[in-house]
Amino acid sequence: MDRMIHTALNSMRNLSELQKINAQNLTNMSVPGFRKDLWGQAGTGYLQAGQEPTARAFALGTGKSEFSYQLGTMDPTGVDTDIAIVDDGWLLVQPPDGSPPALSRRGDLSVNAEGILVNGSNETVLSDALAPMVIPPYREIQITQIGEILINPLAAEAGQFVSAGFIGTTTAAGVDLRKNEDGRIRALDGTIPPPDQIAHMQQGMLESSNVSAVEELVYTIELQRRFEMSVKFIESAKQIDQAAAQIMRIAQE
Known part of the structure; x- marks a missing residue:
């Protein structure tokens, strides 16, 4: 028994x-x-x-x-700092607790008081050089499909845009990804794949959870x-x- x-x-x-x-x-x-x-x-x-x-x-x-790798639905928000990756790909982020960088598809971005681009979890969005994205004060912001951030600085004339850098992205091709103990996505060895800037994104949209x-x-x-x-x-x-x-x-x- x-x-x-x-x-x-x-x-x-x-x-x-x-x-x-x-x-x-x-x-x-x-x-x-x-x-x-x-x-x-x-x-x-x-x-x-x-x-x-x-x-x-x-x-x-x-x-x-x-x-699950299944894509969520793409919902328009009309917010200039919202982005959605429309194909396979990941944003590179730095958690606020100092743990190693991770991958994310969370696109509800904003610029904090220090001028650093963060997502809704207060994770710092990294550039293609794996550095924090620092955004100068701006009048208008545009985010291209390849992740380049264009801003119209406050000191510039209306309609004059300059580049503030590229949002780091990777497709993680051929990399076995897992969620770690902190719930964040990384490779099996705890690292992240290098940026390849292949992913495409859409401004003014958010991907829902799957x-x-x-x-x-x-x-x-x-x-x-x-x-x-x-x-x-x-x-x-x-x-x-x-x-x-x-x-x-x-x-x-």
């Missing part, structure tokens, strides 16, 4: 991890450019007493979290039903064990 209970408890533990991923996706459903978390890779572990084989197996999480509310809510119900089945499985194992003990007591009388 202990094998039945072990199997059910291990299933419940795995369901708990899946529920965390499901909750994470629902929480970030409204975050621009968010990539849906997926169940990561897993191996199989076995409980053993010495060298004796056993049927007690359990799942082992391996590697870092995987995510999380489907309907799919996640249906999945929530499915996970709850699986959890209830595991609880019933444990209860059945308990009843079988009690019945076997009762039979043994009767046989000894």
